[in-house]
């Protein structure tokens with residue numbers, strides 16, 4: 001994609017959804033961190049169902065530590081990999097209390113040092129909770145960037161670096177959400193819904209999927 005095409009691509013996504021939001025429910029940076037930690041290989045809906053109950057009784061590192069491993073597991077056991085997620089979360093809460101006064105740190109290095117937090121999770125926290133212009137490359141964004149030609153790359157890190165070079169600064173704040181939503185609902189893995197895609201004009205993917213016939 002040329003710079004002019006990239007501009008038009010994001011202008012279209014912006015016009016369609018000016019203030020995109022995370023589909024995970026949260027009201028504090030800590031709640032977002034918990035939700036993102038729990039969301040690996042799980043749907044946002046399943047995470048929201050569990051965190052609604054969990055946050056009603058424990059939405060601070062101190063309160064989750066007080067629940068203990070088993071107490072925490074009882075709230076999240078409907079989510080895949082809940083045992084290891086509970087272990088990571090308890091350990092993360094301990095570090096937040098001991099080193100950061102119970103607050104979520106705002107630097108990439110400190111976030112990535114937390115158990116269960118990788119580059120992608122750190123990028124989500126920096127972008128969504130703290131408004132930093134970062135882009136977390138998940139499976140949806142990786143696919144969309146390669147198909148469209150927006151930021152092709154062999155690894156999520158390569159795609160992330162290209163995105164940061166290519167996406168105009170004014171779109172960086174919301175680029176993550178726009179691309180996730182495009183990948184989740186339109187540019188789907190098995191069969192992209194090109195016939196109803198608003199950015200099809202600027203997308204390199206060929207042949208485009210035709211509209212289904214009835």
Ligand code: SF4
Nearest residue numbers: 187192194197203205
């Ligand atoms: S035109 Fe098709 S391949 Fe391109 S972004 Fe849209 S859905 Fe994906």
